[in-house]
Amino acid sequence: MYGWLWRSLPGGTGAKLLAAAVLVAVAVAVLWYAVFPLLEPAVTLDEVTVRK
């Protein structure tokens, strides 16, 4: 999967590295700002109230 991705990036090693870094940053940003906030309520590792 990653091998194929690496080969399909255009340019020399430098350009590939840059493009890969940008792709990783985009993936992290989407997870952090869009996906994780949606998942977070499902994780109940920090339930603090007492109730029936």
Add this chain to the structure above:
Amino acid sequence: MLRAAGELSITAGLILLLFCAYLLWGTGVYTQRMQVQLQQELGEKHALPKIELGRAVAMLRIPKFGRDYHYAVVEGVDTEHLKKGPGHYPGTALPGQIGNFVVSGHRTTYLAPFNRIDELKRDDEIIIDAAEARYTYRVTSQDIVEPDEVDVLSPVPGKPDSRPTRAFITLSTCHPEYSAAQRLIVSGVLKKTELRKE
């Protein structure tokens, strides 16, 4: 095929790690922003405050945790309220009033305001700065209870049928850390009231 499965597993692992980082640190960004807002609200209050869900109630300080430890307590203990900071149980006593002032706070996420309340020992001080006065409570005990032990919320903590004659404070958070299995309860009683000068 095997290689792809391996790569996927590693990716999933990295995403999980990232998610943990988000829970521990990412969630605090929102709380920080809300705290700035709530603390501003507290600063602007002159007359007796009107308590509304989602609005600031008072400032909580615990001298043992340093001078910088202060959180605006928000009214309400639903998920949306606790994301903003420690939350006051609606219907329980207000700061300094006879009865039980109950506050719940996160221990590991959303700035983790109650992360260290397990360190509070007998006679440690909990200060509640309300609009009209500064209330200093003295810690009396620490307990670990089941999540449905609502008796700790009663006007006389642990004695649902008694009429209160003193002002109590109860802090609750999750226990053990990173778990929802039980609750850590820190109890205190009002020791000193300093009215604000006009």
